[in-house]
Amino acid sequence: MALQFCNIKVQSPFFLAPMAAITALPFRLMCRQQGAGLVITEQINATQICRNSDPFTNNGFFTIKTIPDEKPVGVQLFGTDKQEFARAVEIVGKDFDLVNINCGCPSHKEVSIGAGAALLREPQKIAGIVEAIKGVTDRPVTVKMRLGWSGNNSVKIAKLLERAGCDAIMLHGRSGEQKYTGKADWGSIKRVVEAVSIPVVANGDVKCGRDAEEILGQTGARFGMVGRAAMANPFIFREINEWIGRGVEWKPTPAEKVGGFFDYLAICERLEMVKLTDLKIKAVQFTKGIDFTKPTRVKLQGAKSIDGIRDALGDLRDSMERN
Numbered sequence: 001m002a003l004q005f006c007n008i009k010v011q012s013p014f015f016l017a018p019m020a021a022i023t024a025l026p027f028r029l030m031c032r033q034q035g036a037g038l039v040i041t042e043q044i045n046a047t048q049i050c051r052n053s054d055p056f057t058n059n060g061f062f063t064i065k066t067i068p069d070e071k072p073v074g075v076q077l078f079g080t081d082k083q084e085f086a087r088a089v090e091i092v093g094k095d096f097d098l099v100n101i102n103c104g105c106p107s108h109k110e111v112s113i114g115a116g117a118a119l120l121r122e123p124q125k126i127a128g129i130v131e132a133i134k135g136v137t138d139r140p141v142t143v144k145m146r147l148g149w150s151g152n153n154s155v156k157i158a159k160l161l162e163r164a165g166c167d168a169i170m171l172h173g174r175s176g177e178q179k180y181t182g183k184a185d186w187g188s189i190k191r192v193v194e195a196v197s198i199p200v201v202a203n204g205d206v207k208c209g210r211d212a213e214e215i216l217g218q219t220g221a222r223f224g225m226v227g228r229a230a231m232a233n234p235f236i237f238r239e240i241n242e243w244i245g246r247g248v249e250w251k252p253t254p255a256e257k258v259g260g261f262f263d264y265l266a267i268c269e270r271l272e273m274v275k276l277t278d279l280k281i282k283a284v285q286f287t288k289g290i291d292f293t294k295p296t297r298v299k300l301q302g303a304k305s306i307d308g309i310r311d312a313l314g315d316l317r318d319s320m321e322r323n
């Protein structure tokens with residue numbers, strides 16, 4: 001299923017949402033392999049890029065590095081100063097297919113400096129950032145936002161951004177103040193879809209293939225985005241694609257979940273991005289719902305090396321093959 005999102009060819013209408021400390025390169029690759037149409041880096045501080053083109057230099061795991069295999073991939077920036085955004089895009093933008101401005105993060109670190117969702121209190125400022133970035137790149141410039149800071153002024157903001165040259169809006173159906181409470185308001189996303197002619201990517205609370213179909217149906221959006229549900233289950237993209245593409249209800253088998261961990265490990269090894277704590281988290285998350293025998297669970301929880309994790313999940317795989 002080849003679709004066009006902005007000027008980018010995507011194989012699926014469902015994208016991986018940017019998630020700080022989650023959407024590092026190995027995880028993005030895994031999600032692309034499982035069928036995500038587009039992936040986006042975690043948020044990266046535009047000011048820090050201006051000072052150092054890889055602001056994560058001291059941390060080989062979270063890095064601005066990208067590789068051709070993960071394309072199409074977007075880079076998400078956060079900040080407040082339009083000149084810094086533009087400069088950051090001049091430095092790193094050419095490596096990515098799309099630029100995304102974070103106007104959705106409600107956490108204290110961003111909001112206290114007026115960045116992330118706090119920018120929704122100053123829509124003109126976001127428009128200025130879009131214009132400044134458009135002036136230095138030919139890549140699509142997109143905004144990831146919430147419905148508003150405290151209330152809902154999403155239609156007004158979206159129209160303003162469209163006039164400023166924004167190429168697409170990724171819209172999480174909650175306000176900044178709501179953080180992650182309550183339910184995402186898909187009806188409000190629909191009103192934005194109807195108000196602008198640029199693509200709107202509908203986001204919030206998609207947890208399975210049926211949700212994916214419903215969010216597109218209820219909002220009229222042609223694209224959707226998955227965050228939290230992908231964290232423990234990168235297979236969700238395959239599940240969504242099977243459901244919306246072929247009407248097939250697909251879920252990974254326990255053996256496929258374990259296999260998914262070994263695929264992830266192989267990606268990390270190939271990229272030389274192996275990190276014990278990350279692998280342990282992924283081993284537990286990817287195999288959620290599998291009936292572990294107690295000795296295997298104890299072995300996994302107590303693993304102090306990559307080989308320890310490999311052994312524990314190898315045991316699990318062997319026991320599945322025997323049964």
Ligand SMILES: Cc1cc2nc3c(=O)[nH]c(=O)nc-3n(C[C@H](O)[C@H](O)[C@H](O)COP(=O)(O)O)c2cc1C
Pocket residue numbers: 017018019020021022042043076102103104105144172203204205206225226227228229
């Ligand atoms: C751990 C975590 C980190 C996140 N980091 C970012 C981020 O860096 N940039 C951003 O725009 N949104 C971030 N988000 C928000 C997600 O991109 C997404 O909009 C939100 O989780 C709603 O989608 P969901 O219901 O599919 O999870 C983050 C969410 C989570 C749970």
